[in-house]
Amino acid sequence: MSTFKACEDHSVTFNGWASTGTAELKQWGYHPRPLGPKDVEIEISHCGICGSDIHTMTGGWGAIKEEVIVGHEIVGKVVAAGAESHHKVGDLVGAGAMVDACGECKDCKAGFDQLCLNRAFTYNDLFKDGRGGKTYGGYADRVRVNGEYVFTIPKNISLAEAAPLLCAGVTTYSPLIQYGAGPGKSVGVIGIGGLGHMAIQWAAALKCDEVVAISTSDSKREESKKLGATKFVNSKNEEEMKAAAQSMDIIICTSFAKDADWAALLSLVANNGKMVLLALPETPLSIGAGAFIQRQVSMVGSLIGGKKIVREMLDFASEHNVRPWIETMPMSDCNAAIKHVQEGRPRYRVVMETGAESKF
Template sequence: MQETTKAEDPSATFTGWAAVPNGHGILQKWSYHPRPLTADEIEIKISHCGICGSDIHFSSEGWGPITRPAIPGHEIVGTVVKRGDAAIHQVGDRVGVGCIVAACRKDPCEWCAKGEDQFCEHMTITFNAPYKDGRGGISEGGFADRVRVYGDYAFKIPSAISSPEAASFFCAGITTYTPLKRYKAGPNTRLGVIGIGGLGHMALQWARAMGCKEVVAISGRDNKREEAMKFGATKFINTSDKEQIKAAAKSIDLCLCTNASKDNNWDEFLSMMAPLSQLVLLALPEVPISFTGSHLVNQDVAIIGCHLGNKADIEEMLEFAVKHNVRPKVEKRPFEECNEACKDVHAGKPRYRIVLEMDGAKSEHQ
């Protein structure tokens, strides 16, 4: 590692693949000057970055118009190459960055004081978000050669987890781990997982490791049945078969919905929920959802959301993954093929997470 100087270079330039206004989801090569590195920040040379459905929704403007070039990507893995004097990481550390890159930098707010920094009013998400720390600037994500973040939002990766695998933990992993922890999934839980993709295949593995009484994989097709069982499912429901849905009535205590399809039949999902159960929305559909209210009232069923996890959750999750051998199934693609890879994610082709890999990273922590 040669880049250990503490002096700031005002001409520093980072290059990535940005979503642009009216770009129809096609990413373009784009460069920017990062904010000056401060005492508690680090600069990361990116080796890998996972592609999440959120990146596709954003880039294709499904969540609203893009007003400026913006680099997506929030499942970031790389090596620290510069650090501020007070940064908690050292040059050479292998770290990961997820969906948040900053929260309270001065007096903690109510939520940071509770250790739930993901709800902080001063929180900055990883890309295309204004920093609220008084220094100005807009965050840029991990579809790039480098990124700068506050050190406390970069997490040291255990040596047992490879870099391509590690990327998916920082969104798909924590997004599914947190609700299972929060709602105490365990030996008395009949768990359902809707959608067996990047998030769903992680949820099945967490559930198996947590010893859930029953783990039900729910999908509209049979093509992932065998793999779902290997990931940890004990039962599989194909929602295109109405008899299977009827047979599953009131049988699920806790259900994670990882599928953002506009074609989701919420009444069918709710019909499978047991009394006093929770249906947790993890994916964000581009259109409003609708359902019959009696499903909720008659069975005391709750539809709730779950927003990421806090810093302690992420550290705990990584330790849990090592202990229980939970790993995402990933397909590596060169960063230069990001547009083709994003098209495949949009089409639902990955089995199960595509991770972009920078040139020269192939021999590092594979």
């Protein structure tokens, strides 16, 4: 039984696929909170599957006590808009991993609204704007969110391709921009998957001198070149690791093995360089301080991106023809799609389709 009845619009029910702590999703309906003046209601056509969804639904990041509808790579059509929303009915839009922030704090004003203490993530979170309510994600037919965190999809990007840009895209684009990727820089990307294949494309489009794909096997060596990598390093190959030592100004870490040798991976970072951690492990990292101090290397975290950089990212993707490599599956087969992702088989992002696009 939901504890948020006072914040529910009982005139409508949204239907989705929910988890209660396992990767097995079941059909479930909920009442969204009433449409606010800045809100929009989106009829969902596509939703990408992110690793965060699986960490959440399986309880890897903490036990969940109530039904959770995950999914934060949401694309569809606006079917209702509040009076103060800058969107209109019929707009083709997307929503990413956060759906609200205060807009007034220091972080919001600096463009880091993803760090706002009053932010609301797209699912398994609470709205903190005084109206109450719980957030539910995009494995569903519809969603209602603050229109400030809803983005117009460029006309030359398909709705299916747009979905992963709203999380995997901005998550990898944002730190590259923040830490100065571009001409004169060498960028490495650890993990060639849903995030990593985007990071390679961004770095290539930003005209970095070198774009190095780093993986635990050779299986993606040729695909990495097609994505824009100028070099490939197998992290299990001692000779390749030695040859690449201290050569990369920025390394984007999108995934890692449970037995990852962090000292070895940090040895790839150039003096005064940065390793940017995007992957969020379920257990603590273990690494000696000397790996950082002796060469003034730093490891920093990066969390998605604020609304300003999401808009910038979409424009950049449109202009430079950066697109995710996707596989599409029906949302009605979401459990099969989740299994496909868990087995590590996609090249490189799975996007689920509701069938709504045929009506647009």
